[in-house]
Amino acid sequence: MEHTLTYSKPKEYIYIVQASLEPTRCKIGKTNDLERRLKEYNNMTGKSKNNIYQYLFTCEVNDMAQVENDIKEKYSALREEKSREIYFYNSELFKHYITFIQTHTLFIKELFIKADDKIQTVKIVKRTTPSLKERGLAFKDIMQKAQKADNDEFYTRYEDIEKELSMYDKNIWKYKTVFCNCDDAVDDDEKNSSAFALYFLRNFKELELSKLICAHYGGGIDLFNQGTKGYIFTKDGFREFRDSPKDYTGSFDDPLSLKILREDTDIVCTNPPFSRAIDYWKIIIESGKKFLIISNIANPVTTAFIPYFKDNKVWAGYNRVDYFLNPKKQLVDAAGHWFTNLPVKNRPKYKHLKIILLKDIPEKYKRYDDEGMLLVDNCYIPSNYKNPFAVSTRTILNGLLEKGYKIIQDKKYEPFINGKNCFARVLVQKV
Numbered sequence: 001m002e003h004t005l006t007y008s009k010p011k012e013y014i015y016i017v018q019a020s021l022e023p024t025r026c027k028i029g030k031t032n033d034l035e036r037r038l039k040e041y042n043n044m045t046g047k048s049k050n051n052i053y054q055y056l057f058t059c060e061v062n063d064m065a066q067v068e069n070d071i072k073e074k075y076s077a078l079r080e081e082k083s084r085e086i087y088f089y090n091s092e093l094f095k096h097y098i099t100f101i102q103t104h105t106l107f108i109k110e111l112f113i114k115a116d117d118k119i120q121t122v123k124i125v126k127r128t129t130p131s132l133k134e135r136g137l138a139f140k141d142i143m144q145k146a147q148k149a150d151n152d153e154f155y156t157r158y159e160d161i162e163k164e165l166s167m168y169d170k171n172i173w174k175y176k177t178v179f180c181n182c183d184d185a186v187d188d189d190e191k192n193s194s195a196f197a198l199y200f201l202r203n204f205k206e207l208e209l210s211k212l213i214c215a216h217y218g219g220g221i222d223l224f225n226q227g228t229k230g231y232i233f234t235k236d237g238f239r240e241f242r243d244s245p246k247d248y249t250g251s252f253d254d255p256l257s258l259k260i261l262r263e264d265t266d267i268v269c270t271n272p273p274f275s276r277a278i279d280y281w282k283i284i285i286e287s288g289k290k291f292l293i294i295s296n297i298a299n300p301v302t303t304a305f306i307p308y309f310k311d312n313k314v315w316a317g318y319n320r321v322d323y324f325l326n327p328k329k330q331l332v333d334a335a336g337h338w339f340t341n342l343p344v345k346n347r348p349k350y351k352h353l354k355i356i357l358l359k360d361i362p363e364k365y366k367r368y369d370d371e372g373m374l375l376v377d378n379c380y381i382p383s384n385y386k387n388p389f390a391v392s393t394r395t396i397l398n399g400l401l402e403k404g405y406k407i408i409q410d411k412k413y414e415p416f417i418n419g420k421n422c423f424a425r426v427l428v429q430k431v
């Protein structure tokens with residue numbers, strides 16, 4: 001009699017896990033045993049007892065290695081540089097990750113999904129606070145504001161400002177008025193002043209500035225604030241004063257801020273709120289003023305911003321910004337980069353661009369998508385290729401557009417390979 005051994009393939013899972021003390025990051029991984037993997041996280045040596053790992057999402061898939069790879073590729077810009085399986089986390093990103101996994105062709109079924117906890121970040125309303133209706137707001141507006149509050153309240157570290165600004169010719173500041181139009185301006189306590197304001201105050205003389213103007217936004221994280229608490233701090237030569245004009249919100253698009261931008265400003269320098277980046281870039285670029293700002297590292301492959309890079313209205317500054325401080329002054333991961341229209345000389349990152357003959361580019365870094373478009377990775381550039389090809393944000397940040405290449409399409413390029421969506425890029429061509 002013949003015996004057949006039946007072998008049942010172990011199940012394969014994809015999970016998103018988070019440590020309680022690291023709310024701005026999550027890990028996305030694969031395993032055959034969800035329970036054991038969670039135990040491993042919680043038993044890691046050197047881990048604090050208070051730092052509890054919990055699943056945010058788990059699901060069963062076919063071919064977990066493939067799904068994990070596709071996630072890595074899709075969200076490469078959102079992965080932490082050093083430990084590549086760590087991704088930035090907020091409720092919006094979380095929705096993106098799980099939608100990507102749930103709609104993946106190898107997805108089988110969902111096992112667990114954590115309810116959105118962001119709702120709890122809304123401040124408790126005192127009885128004296130006017131109702132939403134009285135303030136002309138829908139609940140949706142408040143929820144959107146709450147979800148955005150986290151990221152908009154990330155503060156730039158002094159050292160990141162120093163590192164970037166030290167790269168520019170000092171003469172650009174001479175006799176100039178600098179406007180920090182998204183700053184918490186200057187507080188009596190240095191600890192509560194924005195690092196931008198502090199930097200320019202400390203270096204006012206050295207840079208030979210004429211004037212520094214910092215706007216304090218009245219909204220901030222006080223979601224239910226309805227007063228107009230905006231104010232302006234000015235240092236004009238030796239004089240320093242603070243103004244709270246009636247009805248001034250401190251917003252960069254407040255009529256008074258726009259007037260200062262148009263009439264007084266030479267250079268704008270700040271880290272604007274991420275949630276308002278599209279409006280902010282439009283205003284600053286249309287103003288025709290010089291600027292040096294921090295924004296999302298993926299802007300060069302994001303449709304709303306691509307036309308500015310294409311038309312040479314903006315280019316990358318020198319550095320990326322990997323960390324910010326949250327309102328509790330704790331270090332949080334970031335995916336920021338400096339962007340500017342000030343002259344950038346001898347960009348050190350040119351050295352990362354590998355401009356060589358197409359035939360010499362390693363196979364794994366050149367692929368053709370389902371449309372026949374050439375995609376190159378790892379900053380390889382085919383020097384003898386005359387047709388358009390697709391590159392990642394990193395290639396643009398490393399200065400490709402200053403090396404005889406131009407962007408040829410106003411929107412991002414989303415390649416598909418064997419029907420599968422790969423991460424966004426931008427189409428470029430040799431001039």
Ligand SMILES: C[S@@+](CC[C@H](N)C(=O)[O-])C[C@H]1O[C@@H](n2cnc3c(N)ncnc32)[C@H](O)[C@@H]1O
Binds near residue numbers: 183195250273276
């Ligand atoms: C990403 S934080 C950066 C703060 C500061 N510039 C820094 O780099 O440390 C963005 C800041 O913009 C403020 N803000 C939010 N909406 C604003 C608006 N409409 N106009 C001006 N500032 C705003 C936030 O309160 C927050 O302080």
